[in-house]
Amino acid sequence: MSLGILTNVAATYAENNLNQTQNSLQSTLQQLSSGSRINSGADDAAGLSVSDGLSANEAALNQSAQNAQNGVGLLQTADGALSQVTNLLDRATTLATEAANGGLTTAQSTAADTEFQSIVTEIGNIGSSTNFNSTNVFSGTATNFVVSDGTTGGTTTIAATTGALSKTSVGLTVTDTAGTITTAAGVDLSTSNLATSAAATTALGNITTAIGDVSAQRGSIGASINQLNAAANVASSEAVNLSSAQSSILSTNYGQATSNLAKYQVLSQTGISALAQANSVQQEILKLLQ
Secondary structure (H helix, E strand, O other): OOOOOOOOHHHHHHHHHHHHHHHHHHHHHHHHHHOEOOOOOOOOHHHHHHHHHHHHHHHHHHHHHHHHHHHHHHHHHHHHHHHHHHHHHHHHHHHHHHHOOOOOOHHHHHHHHHHHHHHHHHHHHHHHHOEEOOEEOOOOOOEEEEEEOOOOOOEEEEEEOOOOOEOOEEEEEEEEEOOEEEEEEEEOOOOOOOOOHHHHHHHHHHHHHHHHHHHHHHHHHHHHHHHHHHHHHHHHHHHHHHHHHHHHHHEOOHHHHHHHHHHHHHHHHHHHHHHHHHHHHHHOHHHHOO
């Protein structure tokens, strides 16, 4: 190769290689300091796209688990209130049985009926005042709880119904016809007094029916609680798995990164030395002019 000063080819090669080494060294140091293998789209465009998708899925699943738990909280509130309704109905059963006895005086029957009416009123109060997150718990309209992984195909809506509760609708009548479960309003206790033996006997039958209907209502709520708990557990488990997959894509492999660090540090030093040597070769031309 002839000697010349217009183009130092050797120095150009050395400079290009040194620039590439410096870029790789900078990327490796960034991976080591951040703990992330992908710090920009240039590092791994496909990997970044997959990671961002998994992150969105994970966020949706974590919120879905919370949605389901909120639903469980609402239903458990309703179940607790119905437990108290059952206690009140048990007391009403005692009063009705007592009032059905023909040996009571008018004053005694009146006293039993007064307490019975207060029980019926309290059941109505429980139905109207039991709230969860500032929303009335007892309703005949289903409440929808959404569980999703962030995709249309991975979205499920769980409809849970607590059922109405008032003096005119105590419990739910559950009917299973050909595998289809339907519910209807429960017993009306608003009209059912204990003023006479005959009235008390009629009331006793209605109260007994109401107790069974409340049990059916609690059973329906319990089934929904189990469904929501299962949905929350599945969403949480899937979120953990997605987090693990995302970590495997994003996390720095420190064994590989430290090996690359050593390699690029050596190449950087040798590249600087090579560039210096390439530049010094040009100085030899001056000797020809002496």
